[in-house]
Each structure stands twice: as structure tokens, then as C-alpha cells.
Amino acid sequence: MAPKLSGAAFKKLREKKKETQESLSKTMNTWLSKPKVDLPLNHLDPDNHISLPISSKLVELEENQVEKLQTLVDYPHNIKDPKQKKNLDLEVEVQNKTSEVIFLNPATKQIDDNNDIQSLSDAISQPEPTPLISLLESPCEIKLSENFDFEDPVTWPLINDKFRTFIVEHGPKLETYKNYNFPLDETGRHFHEKWLFRTLPNGEEVRRTWLLYSKQKNVLFCFPCVIFSIENTQYFSSISLGFNNWKKLNPKISDHEKSPSHKESVFKWKEFEKRLHGGKTIDCTLQNAIKSEKEKWKAILKILFDVILFCAKNNLALRGTDERIGKPNCGIFLSTLELLSHYNPILAKHIEEVNAKNNVISYFSPQIQNEIISLLGKSTREKLLNRVKESKYYSIMFDCTPDVSHKEQMSQVLRYVYISNGTVSVEETFIDFMESHEKTGEGLSLEIIEKLNKDDLKLSNCRGQSYDNAANMSGKYKGVKTRIMQINNLAVYVPCNAHSLNLVGNDAAKVCVRMITFFDTVQQIFNFFSSSTSRWTTLMKCINISLKCTSATRWSAKQDSVSALKRNLKNVYNVLKEMSENPKLPKEVILGATNLLKHLDFNFFCLLDLWNEILTTINRVNLALQKKSLTIDSATKMVKGLILSVQTMRNEGIEKTIEFGKVIANDLGIKANFSDKRKRKVKKLDFEIIEDNVQVLSQQNEFKKDIFEVYDRILTELSNRFENMSEINENFGFLYGSSLTDHSMDYIQKCAADLSLKYETDLNSSDFISEIKDFKSQAFSLLPDLRAATPLALLQLITTYSLRAEYPNVEIALRIFLTLPITVATCERSFSKLKLIKNYLRSTMGQDRISDMAILSIEHTVVNTLDINKLIEDFAGKKARKIAI
DSSP: OOOOOOHHHHHHHHHHHHHHHHHHHHHHHHHHOOOOOOOOGGGGOTTSOOOOOHHHHGGGSOHHHHHHHHHHHTGGGGOOOGGGGSOOSSOOHHHHHHHHGGGSOOOOSOOOHHHHHHHHHHHHHSSOOHHHHHHHOOSOSOOOOTTOOTTOGGGOOOOOHHHHHHHHHHOOOOOOOTTOOOOOOTTSOOOOGGGGEEEOTTSOEEEOTTEEEETTTTEEEEHHHHHHOSSOOSGGGOTTTOBOOGGGHHHHHHHHHHOHHHHHHHHHHHHHHHHHHHTOSTTHHHHHHHHHHHHHHHHHHHHHHHHHHHHHHTTOOOOOSOOSTTSTTOHHHHHHHHHHHTTOHHHHHHHHHHHHOTTSOOSOSHHHHHHHHHHHHHHHHHHHHHHHHHHOOEEEEEEEEEOTTSOEEEEEEEEEEEEETTEEEEEEEEEEEEEOOOOSHHHHHHHHHHHHHHTTOOGGGEEEEEOOSOHHHHOTTTSHHHHHHHHOTTSEEOOOHHHHHHHHHHHHTTSSHHHHHHHHHHHHHHHHHHTOHHHHHHHHTTOSSOOOOOOSSSTTHHHHHHHHHHHTHHHHHHHHHHHHTOTTSOHHHHHHHHHHHHHOSHHHHHHHHHHHHHHHHHHHHHHHHTOTTOOHHHHHHHHHHHHHHHHHHHHHOSHHHHHHHHHHHHHHTOOOSOOOOOOOOOOOOTTOOOOTTOOOOOHHHHHHHHHHHHHHHHHHHHHHHTHHHHHHHHHSGGGSHHHHHHSOHHHHHHHHHHHHHHTTTTOOHHHHHHHHHHHHHHHHHHOSOGGGOOHHHHHHHHHHTTOTTTSHHHHHHHHHHHHSOOOOHHHHHHHHHHHHHSOGGGTTOOHHHHHHHHHHHHTHHHHTTSOHHHHHHHHHHHHHTTSOO
């Protein structure tokens, strides 16, 4: 038995092993990565006889050597740790590093095939793989930050061969910076977008494709010089510096454009771009492999995007209790992918690989799902916000509601005039759900302003605001609308007309005891049948339309309940009568039915007909006011028509109502008259004088008095609550076709002058007065029926015939008027989507995911216009290089 080694012997053994490892590391490093030298531009030509690095020589290795090399490369994946076997979509670091071997810079030193391959074979035969792992840990992978911008070099990572290929293939993305406010420097100067274009001798302008502007640092960069310049000493080519001396832009841009170094960088850029797209670079084999891999992922990602959009548009949950595809309860997303794989070979093969190996990248994980949802939601939101910015003027609508997890969700909706392809439309666009932590007008207004700043929307361009009638939103002194108007007095407040009209009906229903009792009886009838399944089944056998519940907040609820009861009144009465006479039923049911029958008298029948007519008339206007495209002129006409209808019903009296009550009472065998109340007797004292001939109103006159009180309350509330909208309508009323036709030009020009004073930052008074006169004549000749033309039709006329340059102030005034809101019904509709998306099974959903899922569901028409292929192209381009090829 050999003696145990001493400490000195162990030390010598460790030193010898260390020397062996260092030798192996140097050998591999010499063979794989040659020192970088400057090459002529034609070094990318495959026809040049320049020695190739390992990426081209690897195919010449013998089969057994390749297997040994692959075994050594795959060493980290052979670890038996179960945590490393988990199927994740996040790439393993060693996988990334493995692919870096292919991206090493080409060398100019001639390679001796036999010697180098023999050295490689010797290196592979060494038992320790540690030096290779150390060698592969090179900082060459593309790691793009969250704020990465193709046009902003400040956000770019370290420029290496991989990133150079990536940025040349995808960029630069050129923006025009139209309507962008460039920040001022210390001298009060700023960059102007005109420098992005070069004016030719003939006056034409061409885009300087090489010039990039950094929003983060407020400086300029030269794209080809940053990417290809050998010495980044000039301001235009240095990422750390950039150029921001705006005073000397005139000579500096031209001088740099004509400099030899710039021309050389441009030549390298275009030559490399040409060879890259033509597949003639020295790593064309690698590029083809990446292209093939990218096409594969594009096909898979196209399916993933479509499935996620399908789930989002239909408010479906994506995940189940099991994250493994093909397993029970794996969720709608994975189940749909499994179904589609039956008809898609690429997807089927990918799923097979995922199930066969634990370390295969699948892109099925919840992280990737959230990433795609976020990408789609962000793209949709950016597109909508860009539309708003192009329109310039907009109105804000905010409303709050608690969600299933007891968080206050504030819905943000913007209204604006959208002009596309010669078509004018009024849009109300959902933007976001934001969690609100405030209840006061001050706190809510700060949250709203902060959100508008985050969306890069100028509050100075806001021309309208609309909220519900809550005091913290619509308060005269401390409400949100008052605080917003203190910052921008042109943000005209329009209370939600749908909420206002709902309050008109609710207030009229509480005008007297008779009306309160009537609606309470309607609710009791619904409660009596709906609280028992057997009673509800008995009732449904006799009626065609089910009874509805009344509500103080839900629009149209009272009309639905009264209308349903009126249409089934006889059947409901007969069912109650049968229950009250059936001794087999519980006594609670018999007593309840008997008590309800006492309330179903002649008085109730008359009120049922009266309120059905009133609520039907109000509800018809209420539904029309909730349309997105409705404008103030149309809403004002509807309210005026409603006032006229109520006034007509009041003047006609109650004869028709009483006649309906008599018909129903006779059919049911009930007295067709108002029951007399017992006259109250007052005790007469010795010193009091009581006249016995005091006139007392009859029950019919009492009924008529209460009815007139209802009509008067409705008319009064309509006049008061819609006064603000009527005032706004009068300010812009001269822009109607009927006003242009009927009123004199002096009156129209006076109205134009008054409007110019209010909107002095938007309208030029003298020009506006002059334009409106010519526009009237122009409209007469272009429109066959000017009298019937609405402001929207007049704006469409200006757009169709390209008259914006001739009548700019008229066009601006029409856009401002059409931008003003009518209701917050769009916010209310978004709450319905919120309840479908965040239900009790999905109550822990994060705020960002809620907003993204909601915007994909609500604005699905805009989602359909997204360039999904472009999103997939960028997504696949980034992911392809993270996969070991």
C-alpha cells in the first residue's frame, strides 16, 4: 500500500495540475481567437484567399473530433442537478456562450490545417473542460436594455461583431420628429428637425439617413461612423460625447458629411449591408443558419401571437394549473397550441422536442406570454396615442370603479377627431386602467396630470373634460374639473349627460310618497319570485319575458323593470292570486302573495302605464347619448326633443292613463276607481274655530297633482342639468349648416369674433371672420343641402376638397367643437371588460397585464391594423441569436 502523500507532495501535484490547465487554455485560445487586425474592405469577399477561422474550418473536422468537441461544449448540460432540467424559456448562460465561438473575429494568420487540427485533437483529449468554459465566458452576447432604441446610440450595448450585424440588418429607424419639442440648451438654442434633411440645389429635400438624434442626451450621432469608424474621436462618432453645439450646426454637419472618414464609414456600411443581405459575408454559413432559425421562430411566434390575440380579444384566461403542454388543465393557451399542432408540422415538431427534452427553449412559459401581451399592448397604446398627437386637440374622460380584489381602477379614455384617408371620424379611445389611491379632487387631479405626462400628452392641448357627477370629480370649488381648468381654462367641462339623465329619472321617482311606494312595489314583486326557484319556475311558465330588478345607478334598469311588469301584468296577478289561495304552500308565501295583491290596485295600474311612457321616452334618448360618435349639436337636439315630449305628455293630461287603469282593473275584477281615504277627524277644543266646509281634494285630483309634480320635476331637472351643454352649443352654433343658411353674415361674424376671444391661442380673430364669409359661399356651391349639414359634415367637406389651407381657422374651430365630450359611457363600457378580464379566478392579475389585456380586447379594431409580422420580425431577430446553433 502506497504511503500517504505529504503536504509538500500535494502542493507540487496541485501546481503541476495548474500548469497543465494553463497550457491547455493557451492552446485553445491560440487556436480559436486570433489577434484582431485591420483588414481591407474586401476581406468579406468569399473569393479572397484569406484564411478562415474555426467557423469555416469546423466542417473539415473528422467526425469523431467533432463529437468530442460537441461533448466538451455540452459539458454544462450534462450536470444532473434537477433544477437545471426545468423547462424554461430563459436561455441558459452557457448556451449563449457556446454560440459565441462562432462570432469570433476572423484572423489574417494562415492556419496550418494538419497542425491546428492535431492541436485541437490533443486539446480535446485532455480530461479537464474547465479552460474551455472559461474561454467561452466572453462578453460578446447581445444584451438589449428595456429602453433600447434603434435611433438612439446612447441606449446601444457595446459594439461588437454581433451587434454590428444586428444593427445594420435592422436599422437605423428614421424618425421625422414632427411636432416634437426639442429641449433648450444653456444658451437657449435647440435642435430643429430641418437638419435631418439635406436641401439639394434644385430645392428638393432628402433625408440624411446617417444622422441620428438622441432624445436621452439631446445630441446628434453619425450612424455609420459610430458603427464602423476605427477611431471614435469625432463628436459625431463618439457614443460618450455626441454633437450638441447647435450654434455651429451649419458648418459642422456639412463638413462632417464631406469628410473622408465619414465617406469611408458610409462605404463600409453600404458594402456590408449589401453583402449581408446577399449572403456573401465571411460568415454566410452562420447567417444562413441564423436565418433558418429565425424563420422557424417566426412561424412559431406567429402562432403564439395569434393565440394570445384570440384569448385577449375574447377575454379568456391563458394559463391553467399545469404549465406542461398536453397535460390536463394546462390552460386555454397551451390547449389551443396543442390543437393547432395537429395541422401545423413545424409547431408539432417543436412541441415534440419540448416534451422530449427538458432544456429545449419553448417560448410557452408564462414569462413569454406576458412579454408578448406587453409588446402587443404597448404597440396598440403607442399607435392610439400617436393618433391623438397627430390630431393635437383631445378631451379627457376618467371614471373609477372597484375591481374584484377591492382596488380602485380608474379608466382613461381620450376623445379626438381622427382624419385618415380623407375620412373624418370622432373617436373615443380607451388607453389604460390605472390603480387610484386618492379620493379627493386634488389627489385625483394629480394622478390624471401625471398620467397625461407619462403618455407625452400636453395638457395645453386638452379642450374638454367629462366625468360623472360625483363631488370630487365635478365639484365647483375643489373638484377635478376645477383644478384642471385652473391649469388650462380651455379644458371645458361637460358633465356626463347619461349620468345626468339617469339622475333626472331617479329624482322624479322620489318626488312624492305615491311614487316611492310604486317603485318599491315593483321591486317587491321581483324579490318575491326571484328569491325562490320554485316560485320563479311557476311564474316563467305563464310569462314570456322575465321580470327585471330596479336599480338606482344602473342606466335603463327602471324602464326595463316597469316595461316587463306591464307586459305581463295580468299573468303576474293571476299567479299571485293562485299562491295566496293555495293552502299547500308555506304561510310565508301565502302572506307575501296576499300582501302584494293589496298593492296591485287601480292606482298601481295607472302609475304603471304613466311611468312606462315616461321612462321609455327617457331611455330612448339615454341610449342615443351613449354613442361614441355623437356630437354636442346632436345631443342638444335630442335633449330639446325630450323636453318637448315631456311637455306634450303633461299637456295631454292623465285621461289616457286612467283609461288604461280601468281596462286592466275590469279584466281582473278590481274596482276601477281611486279608493277613498278616511277623513281625519281633529278634536275640537273650546277656544278653536274649525270650519266644516274646508274643501278637500278628491283622490283623482290628488293623483293628478302628484303626476303633474313628476312632470314638473323632470322638466326642471332637464333644464338645469343640461344648461352647460346648451351654452357650449350656442357658442359654436353658428357653425351649423342651418345657421349659415338662416342667419345674417353680421351675426355669424359676431359669433366668430366672440369664439376667437375665448380660443385666442387657437384662432386668429381677423382671419376667422374673413374666412367664415368665404366659407359660407363655398359651402353653398359644394353641398346640395347646406341647411341639413352638421359640423361633422362641414369638416368632412373641408377634408374631401382639401380646403384646410384656405380655411384653417374654420377647420380648427370645427375640430375643437367635435372634440368636446358628451358622456363617459366609454369608461363605463370598459368596466364591463374589466369584470370579464379580472374575475374572481384571476383576482391576482398584475396592473400592467390588466391594462394590456383590456386594450387588446376593447380596441381590437386597432389591434387588427398592427403590423404583426414586423413585431414578430424584431422579436425573432433578438431571440434567434440567443439560441445555440
